[in-house]
Amino acid sequence: MKKNIYFFRHGQTVYNLECRWQGCGLDAQLNEIGLEQAQELAGKVCKLGLTILYSSPLIRAVQTANAIAQKYEKSLPIVILQDLREGNFGIVEGWKSDKVCETFGTDFVEDICYPTLQNWDLRFPKGESKHEMFNRLLGCLNYILSYNDDENIGIVCHAGLLSVLKCGLGLEKKPADKNILHRQFANCCVLHLQYDTDTKQFSLTVN
Numbered sequence: 001m002k003k004n005i006y007f008f009r010h011g012q013t014v015y016n017l018e019c020r021w022q023g024c025g026l027d028a029q030l031n032e033i034g035l036e037q038a039q040e041l042a043g044k045v046c047k048l049g050l051t052i053l054y055s056s057p058l059i060r061a062v063q064t065a066n067a068i069a070q071k072y073e074k075s076l077p078i079v080i081l082q083d084l085r086e087g088n089f090g091i092v093e094g095w096k097s098d099k100v101c102e103t104f105g106t107d108f109v110e111d112i113c114y115p116t117l118q119n120w121d122l123r124f125p126k127g128e129s130k131h132e133m134f135n136r137l138l139g140c141l142n143y144i145l146s147y148n149d150d151e152n153i154g155i156v157c158h159a160g161l162l163s164v165l166k167c168g169l170g171l172e173k174k175p176a177d178k179n180i181l182h183r184q185f186a187n188c189c190v191l192h193l194q195y196d197t198d199t200k201q202f203s204l205t206v207n
Contacts, residue, residue, distance in 0.1 A: 001198070003145065004152045004205075006048060007191040008068070009159055010060040011037040016187060019097045023089035023127070023160070030063045034187060038067035041188040045154065046071040053077065053154040054144060056084040064188065065156040083140035086158035090127025115167040130160075134168035137161050145195060159185040165193075171204045 011034030015022040022028065030038060045068045055065035057080050069076040092100050101109050104124070111119040115130040123129040144153060162185050165171070171193075185191075192205040 001151075001196075003150070003195045003197065004048075005141075005193045005195055005202075006045070006050070006152070006154045007162060007165070007193070008041060008045070008064065008154065008156045009162060009185055009187055009189050010056075010058075010064040010156060011035060011041070011067075012187040013060050015094070021089050021092045021095050021097065021100060023087050023093045024058065024085040025088060025093045027059050029059050034060070035063070035067075037188040038064045041190075042067045042071040044190070048154070049152045050076060050154040051150040051152055052079065052148060053156065054079050054081055054084060055156040056080075056086065056158060057082055058085055058158075061156045061158065068154065068156070081140055081143075083136040084155065084157045084161065087130070087133045087160040087164075088126075088128040089160075090124040092124045092127070113163065115164055117167065120164070120167060130164045130167065133160060134164040137165060138168065145197075162189075162191055165191070166204075169202050171202070 011030045013022065013028040013034055014031050015026055015028050017031060017033070041064070050068075050072070053065055053069060053076055055061050055078055061084070062078075062080070065078050069078055092103075108122065111122055112124070112130070120130040120134070144155075194203050194205050195201070196203070
């Protein structure tokens with residue numbers, strides 16, 4: 001049996017618009033563009049046949065999840081899980097991207113943004129490593145998969161978690177194009193995985 005797991009990144013916030021690092025310590029609401037993005041996403045998601053929706057506790061994710069749930073004709077329960085929160089990026093939270101690169105160097109920042117199994121223990125001062133983020137996310141996924149028999153599951157979370165998911169599960173190598181992260185994990189993007197309950201393996205589905 002295969003289960004479909006759809007990951008949705010939240011809509012835009014003012015911090016996204018200003019190119020600021022936004023971790024779990026900045027709990028911003030969606031801006032007007034973000035609210036529109038969430039509504040557009042909801043129109044697409046209502047065709048996926050979700051039976052349950054999990055969300056990060058951060059406001060930007062909850063607002064996105066609510067927009068999705070409201071589009072469903074039948075009740076779509078939303079379950080908030082703390083381990084779906086964005087990473088803790090330490091002292092750089094709220095900093096603009098150019099300041100982060102000037103302070104820590106472009107190579108270091110790229111290694112944080114595009115984690116591999118060789119560099120995912122790096123972290124900003126007082127922050128969380130991508131390895132630590134993956135461990136809590138994987139534990140959360142195992143809980144979700146063991147808790148219910150739903151075949152179509154939705155998860156609203158964050159770009160940082162999507163990057164470590166692909167790294168930790170070996171779904172993608174580090175991209176040659178350094179700007180690809182922003183295209184792949186744009187606000188309200190969709191990442192579709194399938195989970196094989198027999199082999200216990202995840203695979204990336206390209207729609």
